[in-house]
Amino acid sequence: MDACGPGTTALDVVKFMTALRPLRYAHANRRQFVAELKEFIRFPSVSSDPRRAADLNRCAQWLARHLQRIGLDRVRVVPTRGNPIVYASWLRAPGRPTLIIYGHYDVLPGEPLREWHTPPFTPTLKNDDLYARGAADDKGQLFSHVKAMESYLKSSRALPVNVKCIFEGEEEIGSPHLTAFIERNKRALRADAAVISDTRMLAPDRPAISYAQRGGLRAELEVKGPPHELHSGNFGGAVHNPLQALCEMIAGLHDAHGRVAIPGFYDDVRRWGEKERAFMAGTGPTDEQILQDAKVERGWGESGFSLYERTTIRPALTLNGMAGGHHGRGAKSIIPARAIAKLSFRLVPDQHPEKVAQLFRDHIARITPPAVRSSVRTFSAIKPALVNRNHPAVRAAAFAYKKGFGSPPVFLRSGGSIPVVTTFQEKLGVPVVLMGFGLPDDNIHAPNEKFHLPNFYNAIATSIWYLALAAKLPGAKRMQGQTEWQSS
Amino acid sequence: MDACGPGTTALDVVKFMTALRPLRYAHANRRQFVAELKEFIRFPSVSSDPRRAADLNRCAQWLARHLQRIGLDRVRVVPTRGNPIVYASWLRAPGRPTLIIYGHYDVLPGEPLREWHTPPFTPTLKNDDLYARGAADDKGQLFSHVKAMESYLKSSRALPVNVKCIFEGEEEIGSPHLTAFIERNKRALRADAAVISDTRMLAPDRPAISYAQRGGLRAELEVKGPPHELHSGNFGGAVHNPLQALCEMIAGLHDAHGRVAIPGFYDDVRRWGEKERAFMAGTGPTDEQILQDAKVERGWGESGFSLYERTTIRPALTLNGMAGGHHGRGAKSIIPARAIAKLSFRLVPDQHPEKVAQLFRDHIARITPPAVRSSVRTFSAIKPALVNRNHPAVRAAAFAYKKGFGSPPVFLRSGGSIPVVTTFQEKLGVPVVLMGFGLPDDNIHAPNEKFHLPNFYNAIATSIWYLALAAKLPGAKRMQGQTEWQSS
Numbered sequence A, B: 001m002d003a004c005g006p007g008t009t010a011l012d013v014v015k016f017m018t019a020l021r022p023l024r025y026a027h028a029n030r031r032q033f034v035a036e037l038k039e040f041i042r043f044p045s046v047s048s049d050p051r052r053a054a055d056l057n058r059c060a061q062w063l064a065r066h067l068q069r070i071g072l073d074r075v076r077v078v079p080t081r082g083n084p085i086v087y088a089s090w091l092r093a094p095g096r097p098t099l100i101i102y103g104h105y106d107v108l109p110g111e112p113l114r115e116w117h118t119p120p121f122t123p124t125l126k127n128d129d130l131y132a133r134g135a136a137d138d139k140g141q142l143f144s145h146v147k148a149m150e151s152y153l154k155s156s157r158a159l160p161v162n163v164k165c166i167f168e169g170e171e172e173i174g175s176p177h178l179t180a181f182i183e184r185n186k187r188a189l190r191a192d193a194a195v196i197s198d199t200r201m202l203a204p205d206r207p208a209i210s211y212a213q214r215g216g217l218r219a220e221l222e223v224k225g226p227p228h229e230l231h232s233g234n235f236g237g238a239v240h241n242p243l244q245a246l247c248e249m250i251a252g253l254h255d256a257h258g259r260v261a262i263p264g265f266y267d268d269v270r271r272w273g274e275k276e277r278a279f280m281a282g283t284g285p286t287d288e289q290i291l292q293d294a295k296v297e298r299g300w301g302e303s304g305f306s307l308y309e310r311t312t313i314r315p316a317l318t319l320n321g322m323a324g325g326h327h328g329r330g331a332k333s334i335i336p337a338r339a340i341a342k343l344s345f346r347l348v349p350d351q352h353p354e355k356v357a358q359l360f361r362d363h364i365a366r367i368t369p370p371a372v373r374s375s376v377r378t379f380s381a382i383k384p385a386l387v388n389r390n391h392p393a394v395r396a397a398a399f400a401y402k403k404g405f406g407s408p409p410v411f412l413r414s415g416g417s418i419p420v421v422t423t424f425q426e427k428l429g430v431p432v433v434l435m436g437f438g439l440p441d442d443n444i445h446a447p448n449e450k451f452h453l454p455n456f457y458n459a460i461a462t463s464i465w466y467l468a469l470a471a472k473l474p475g476a477k478r479m480q481g482q483t484e485w486q487s488s
Helices: A010-028 A030-041 A050-070 A135-156 A178-184 A242-251 A274-283 A287-294 A353-367 A392-405 A420-428 A453-470 B010-028 B030-041 B050-070 B135-156 B178-184 B242-251 B274-283 B287-294 B353-367 B392-405 B420-428 B453-470
Strands: A073-078 A085-090 A098-104 A124-126 A129-131 A162-168 A193-196 A208-213 A215-224 A316-325 A338-347 A373-382 A410-414 A432-436 A450-452 B073-078 B085-090 B098-104 B124-126 B129-131 B162-168 B193-196 B208-213 B215-224 B316-325 B338-347 B373-382 B410-414 B432-436 B450-452
Touching (some): A010 A030, A010 A453, A030 A050, A050 A073, A050 A135, A098 A420, A129 A135, A135 A450, A178 A420, A215 A353, A242 A316, A242 A338, A274 A410, A338 A353, A353 A373, B050 B073, B050 B135, B098 B135, B129 B135, B162 B178, B178 B420, B193 B420, B242 B353, B274 B410, B353 B373, B392 B432, B450 B453
Antiparallel strands (some): A073 A085, A085 A162, A215 A338, A316 A338, B124 B129, B208 B432
16 A cells, blocks of 8 residues: 555645545444444345345345445435345535446355355455455455545545445346336436446456456257156166256267357457457466466366456356256165256357357257257346556556555456446446456355455555546546457 | 956965955045045154254154064164154064065255145145145155055055065155164064155056166355455456356366266266167156147257156266355356366266265366365265066065056166165175155155145055065065166
């Protein structure tokens, strides 16, 4: 948190004047901030589990009360047909730019529980890491901005810019109700830029700004055979097995070289020029780093591309889970009656989720063996997103990182998908700034998720700087709409 | 239960004198017998679930008390390292032959529970069918012999032969402790024949004697990838997925023609001559009947063989269950860390379970992709069994069926495996008689298992007849050891 180190310019000094008090406040209140973050994390706000709806509501209410207490205005828990959206604003800086700050308070399930060293919803501090589901994804990152705003409001009674907070509870299930909320409130949500912190840095001293997100599409594939389980002694060898058929179909989704074997799948995949691939090679993680992060010994997938490229500019189809027949304790001599698989696509420009869904359906229909029946359900379509990394709102973020973390950020593509990115770009016409504070070893979506507390502190400082810098954004309004970053 | 119908011979009349009183007793006590069977069935004696050990013990105690009450001697609940064996004898007919009566009081799990119309361990009578897990496999069949013995002991105070009952609690998990019990008690268990009722008839008026059982071997296959689940956005396309690898490996266990693709798997499979295949075609179910029993529209498997042949003289490899990653409610964007599959082989003469286990291990090692690790566990090896269908003990059974069901039985091969068959043949040197009372639509090993009460009554009569006929077995002792039925 080197706020005024070597290489400081006159402009820096002006900005430093704004940021000084909040930075001091943030530093003085670190212990309190961590205690509050633990409270926030303690809610098991698992959006994929309908039985957790009450927990999500309680979490939303807690967050709303918290935003009220730090001094934001118009705090509302907006009901949706799913989990509520927590909205808050501070619009007392007329003539200054308006920032949207987006985050999500929902989390993935804690399962498999036995692989956690500590219970997933009991935040546990070990050295400088806070372990809990949602610690990094996304409660800790969201909370960094909340604490930055608090630092201004408590120390200076004002923010340097206008702010509109949108904290949703359905990001992990594809934000099914957010677009409707945004469309309904298009005018109220007008802004000059949107900041999203739900991505990763490269290391504690290597911040990163994401300028691309893969799109997504989820699919459930069910295969049915006999109307109920059959005795494998009486029928084994004479009746087809829907679970075996599902395995064969899954095996038919990739070729021997790790490429997705669905005809037409790659037709719309954009081919990037040498300049962009060289840029990526210079900024992105090496194969070795990615293997180290994954804790595996060797890579897999499409030849001709680095592992970084395979996870960013190339699409992927992942089998997330599968079950059929008897897989619990002991043995059961049966031919199963049905089997299901859960899959997710990661899509890249210029693939369209709807078109991919159709190609998948057609392919499954083609490869389903005649002795079983299959059905496909697709949902949570998310378009791939690109951000103009030269936009002033993004450049300001780079400067804020340099101040908050002591290093300039690298520009990275992300392999993940944040549904709201294209929604903000297309529905509100605002540039999106993806300021990530997660670390590669934070175990996001895995057991023993954590948030590195030094990152939390530096993220708060970075957000404090960003709010100060955003106040000076030259003609932010006029930049709207130029959010599609073009290939070299 | 036509005890003395047309075609009755002088010999019949003699036997009829013995069987008359017990047959009357059985007829008069049908209602009581059904009530007791329901009590027996109510124990959830699921041997594959270690948490059910106490239920198995209670069931064994109940059965032992019952055997005591009907008048058997030396009733014991013999502890094993697993579930106890219930033993009882009646040896008060010196000079007469001795029969072993074998059955098992353990059952398969009730799962999937939602597919049952009534709870699996609440015996429910609908029309003439008694629905419950274990109703036919094997409690109802075992109980038919118990009630036949009771009918003798209560009506005539004696059995026509000596009897040794062995009712075990681990048949559904491969009888892991029965062989040791039999070896330990070889002398005490000397007998002239062993009757096992754990197989099927063709229809209520078409009884059957099984003269072949497939052997078996269970396998668990685990594939591991990264040490914990990974975010499919961050790593999808660059890290291999153990669940997908498992699907590919499973797909590699069969060729496109439904044959097991493990090299060497068919090397020891006996090729049966035209005479035996013609006999099978004349006695066994047609393809249409098998498809109707399975409630599926089309068959599957090895071409060149009827469905009956595929399930009896041809081996099979069945995927019983599989799980990996997230397969519960909702979605979870992960690459799983591991996946497991449960498989079972059905083996035929002259395959050896141990050799097949080694071929399987070798094949799995060969087809495991380099980016994941696999491990194999094999257990519950059961040798395939053949019975001499011309043995006097078997011919007596045919006669008993004719009396009990009004029709002579057909001789069938069974696709299932009863571990004890070869144990009796090899360790005790006794001929085994497989008198089945189940029906093809009894949903054995499936939801809504049932036992057809008219079959229960006729089975009791058949057992009464069999006990009478066994008394007259000419030189049963001298037939010992000639139990391997030779191919034509």
